[in-house]
Amino acid sequence: MSRLLSSTARKFVVRSNFMNQARGFSSIDNVKRVGVIGSGQMGLGIAYVAANVTRLPVVLMDINQAQNEKGLQFMDKLLAKDVAKNKITAEHAKITRELVSTTTKMSTLSDADFVIEAASENLNIKTAIFRDLDQICKPDSIMATNTSSISITKIAAATKRAEQVIGMHFMNPVPVMKLVEIIPGLATSDQVLEQTRSLATAMGKTCTVVQDIPGFVANRLLMPYINEAFMLLECGAASAEDIDTTMKLGTNMPMGPLTLADFIGLDTCLAITKVLYENTGDSKYRSSVLLQKYVDAGWMGKKSGKGVYTY
Ligand SMILES: NC(=O)c1ccc[n+]([C@@H]2O[C@H](COP(=O)([O-])OP(=O)(O)OC[C@H]3O[C@@H](n4cnc5c(N)ncnc54)[C@H](O)[C@@H]3O)[C@@H](O)[C@H]2O)c1
Incomplete structure (x- = not known):
C-alpha cells in the first residue's frame, strides 16, 4: 500500500x-x-x-x-x-x-x-x-x-x-x-x-x-429513546415536527429523535432495537411497528433520500 x-x-x-x-x-x-x-x-x-x-x-x-x-x-x-x-x-x-x-x-x-x-x-x-x-x-x-x-x-x-x-x-x-x-x-x-x-x-x-452487553452504553440509552419517539408518532400523539421540536427546544438536544434516526439510518436503528430485544428478552425493547414499516418500504432516512422526512 x-x-x-x-x-x-x-x-x-x-x-x-x-x-x-x-x-x-x-x-x-x-x-x-x-x-x-x-x-x-x-x-x-x-x-x-x-x-x-x-x-x-x-x-x-x-x-x-x-x-x-x-x-x-x-x-x-x-x-x-x-x-x-x-x-x-x-x-x-x-x-x-x-x-x-x-x-x-x-x-x-x-x-x-x-x-x-x-x-x-x-x-x-x-x-x-x-x-x-x-x-x-x-x-x-x-x-x-x-x-x-x-x-x-x-x-x-x-x-x-x-x-x-x-x-x-x-x-x-x-x-x-x-x-x-x-x-x-x-x-x-x-x-x-x-x-x-x-x-x-x-x-x-x-x-x-464498555462491557460487551447488547447496545453497549450509547445505544442502550439512545435506541429506546428513538424507538419511543416512533411509538409516539405511530399512536398519533404528535406530528414528527412537534416530537422533534419538543426534544430540541425542551431538552436542548441539537436535533430531535426522529431527525436523528433519519441521520443514523432507519435500517440501522431497527437492527439495533432488534438486537436489544432478542438479546435481553425484555419486551421494553420491542421495535416500533412504524419503524419496521418505514424500513420495509425502503425509507432508510437521509442516506436513501426519504425517512421520517424527505431529503
Ligand atoms: N449510522 C450510524 O449512525 C452509526 C453509528 C455508529 C456505528 N454504526 C455502525 O456502523 C456500521 C455501518 O453503518 P453505516 O451507517 O455506515 O451503514 P451504511 O448502510 O451507510 O453502509 C454500510 C456499507 O456496508 C457495505 N457492505 C455490506 N456488506 C458488506 C461486506 N460483506 N463487505 C464489505 N462491505 C459491505 C454496504 O455496501 C454499505 O456501503 C454498522 O454496523 C452500524 O451499526 C452506525
Missing part, C-alpha cells in the same frame, strides 16, 4: 507520526496501514479521520464499487469544505486523498495492521467478514468492529484469534463526534485494548471502555 504513495505523502506520514506523539497522542508505531470495511457513512468517516488526522494510509473496502466511488466523492467534498474554512491547507487535503485507496477485494487488506469493519449492522454479514479476515490478515493484525450493538464475543468467535478482535464504536458523523466506545469481547487481550485506545486517541477521539 505504501508503495502506491508519492514520496511527499510518505514523508508526510513519517512527520505526522512524530507530530502525533509530540501532541501527546499515544504511540501507534505498530500501526502502519489501516483497512476499513464498508464505505457507507461510517466507514467513509473512519477512513477520512485515519488519513486526515492520523496520516495513515487507508484501504477502504466495500462489496459495492458504486458505494466506493460515492464515498470518495463525499470525501472530496469534505476536504474542499475544510480547505475553504482554512481548517487544512490544499496540500494537506491532497495528501489525505492520496492516503486513501479503495477496493472491492477483501484480500487487498492482507497487509493492514489494523482493520476496522463498518459494514451493515447484520450478524451474518459481520461473522462472514471476520471469518474471511481471519484467513487474510497478518498474524498480529488487530480486527475491530464498529458494530452498534452486536456482541463482540459472538463476532470474535467467527475467528481463531478472538483475543485480537475488539469493538471500536465510532459516533456519527465520525469527523465531528469526539467519542469512541471501546468494547473488549470475552477473550480480547489487554494489549489489544491498549493498542485500540492508542489508535482512537491518535485519531483525536476520547475513549470510554
Whole structure:
C-alpha cells in the first residue's frame, strides 16, 4: 500500500507520526496501514479521520464499487469544505486523498495492521467478514468492529484469534463526534485494548471502555429513546415536527429523535432495537411497528433520500 504513495505523502506520514506523539497522542508505531470495511457513512468517516488526522494510509473496502466511488466523492467534498474554512491547507487535503485507496477485494487488506469493519449492522454479514479476515490478515493484525450493538464475543468467535478482535464504536458523523466506545469481547487481550485506545486517541477521539452487553452504553440509552419517539408518532400523539421540536427546544438536544434516526439510518436503528430485544428478552425493547414499516418500504432516512422526512 505504501508503495502506491508519492514520496511527499510518505514523508508526510513519517512527520505526522512524530507530530502525533509530540501532541501527546499515544504511540501507534505498530500501526502502519489501516483497512476499513464498508464505505457507507461510517466507514467513509473512519477512513477520512485515519488519513486526515492520523496520516495513515487507508484501504477502504466495500462489496459495492458504486458505494466506493460515492464515498470518495463525499470525501472530496469534505476536504474542499475544510480547505475553504482554512481548517487544512490544499496540500494537506491532497495528501489525505492520496492516503486513501479503495477496493472491492477483501484480500487487498492482507497487509493492514489494523482493520476496522463498518459494514451493515447484520450478524451474518459481520461473522462472514471476520471469518474471511481471519484467513487474510497478518498474524498480529488487530480486527475491530464498529458494530452498534452486536456482541463482540459472538463476532470474535467467527475467528481463531478472538483475543485480537475488539469493538471500536465510532459516533456519527465520525469527523465531528469526539467519542469512541471501546468494547473488549470475552477473550480480547489487554494489549489489544491498549493498542485500540492508542489508535482512537491518535485519531483525536476520547475513549470510554464498555462491557460487551447488547447496545453497549450509547445505544442502550439512545435506541429506546428513538424507538419511543416512533411509538409516539405511530399512536398519533404528535406530528414528527412537534416530537422533534419538543426534544430540541425542551431538552436542548441539537436535533430531535426522529431527525436523528433519519441521520443514523432507519435500517440501522431497527437492527439495533432488534438486537436489544432478542438479546435481553425484555419486551421494553420491542421495535416500533412504524419503524419496521418505514424500513420495509425502503425509507432508510437521509442516506436513501426519504425517512421520517424527505431529503
Ligand atoms: N449510522 C450510524 O449512525 C452509526 C453509528 C455508529 C456505528 N454504526 C455502525 O456502523 C456500521 C455501518 O453503518 P453505516 O451507517 O455506515 O451503514 P451504511 O448502510 O451507510 O453502509 C454500510 C456499507 O456496508 C457495505 N457492505 C455490506 N456488506 C458488506 C461486506 N460483506 N463487505 C464489505 N462491505 C459491505 C454496504 O455496501 C454499505 O456501503 C454498522 O454496523 C452500524 O451499526 C452506525
